[in-house]
Structure formats: C-alpha cells, structure tokens
Amino acid sequence: MGDLKSPGLICLKAGLFLICGMTAAFLLVVQTCRWDTVFLLAVTIWSCCRLYYFLFYVVEHYVDPNFNYSGLLPMLKHLWMNYKKS
Numbered sequence: 001m002g003d004l005k006s007p008g009l010i011c012l013k014a015g016l017f018l019i020c021g022m023t024a025a026f027l028l029v030v031q032t033c034r035w036d037t038v039f040l041l042a043v044t045i046w047s048c049c050r051l052y053y054f055l056f057y058v059v060e061h062y063v064d065p066n067f068n069y070s071g072l073l074p075m076l077k078h079l080w081m082n083y084k085k086s
Contacts, residue, residue, distance in 0.1 A: 003070070021045075 029038055059067050069075040
C-alpha cells in the first residue's frame with residue numbers, strides 16, 4: 001500500500017484518530033469516575049505523545065539524520081535486524 005498523499009484524507013485520518021482517542025478516554029473516565037484515573041490517563045497520553053515525538057523527530061533531526069521511518073513497525077524491524085547481526 002502506498003503512502004497517503006491527499007491532504008483531505010490525511011486530515012480526515014487525523015480527525016478519526018482524535019475521535020477514537022477522545023471517545024476511549026471519555027468512556028474510561030465515565031466508567032471509573034475517579035480523579036486518579038483522569039490524572040493517570042492524562043500522564044499516559046502525554047508520555048506516549050512525547051515518545052512518538054522523540055522517535056520520529058528528535059532521533060531523525062538530532063541523533064541520526066539517516067534514521068527515517070514511516071512508522072513503528074519498520075523501525076522495530078530495522079532495530080531487530082541490526083540486533084540479530086551483532
């Protein structure tokens with residue numbers, strides 16, 4: 001499957017991710033109705049966003065300019081193959 005190039009479809013995909021994430025977060029908070037759950041959910045979301053930023057921006061721009069991947073699976077495959085070689 002090729003890369004998604006249509007700006008409209010890319011924005012639609014982002015919107016669907018946002019709706020899925022907000023719905024899941026809302027249902028989790030409504031199910032438990034506890035402040036500690038809200039706090040832990042916020043920390044989880046924040047830390048996953050920072051990890052994603054680190055993996056796909058910081059590594060490429062500050063650590064290794066040749067380390068450029070389209071997603072987590074290609075990155076993990078590359079790391080696994082290099083691990084098996086050493």
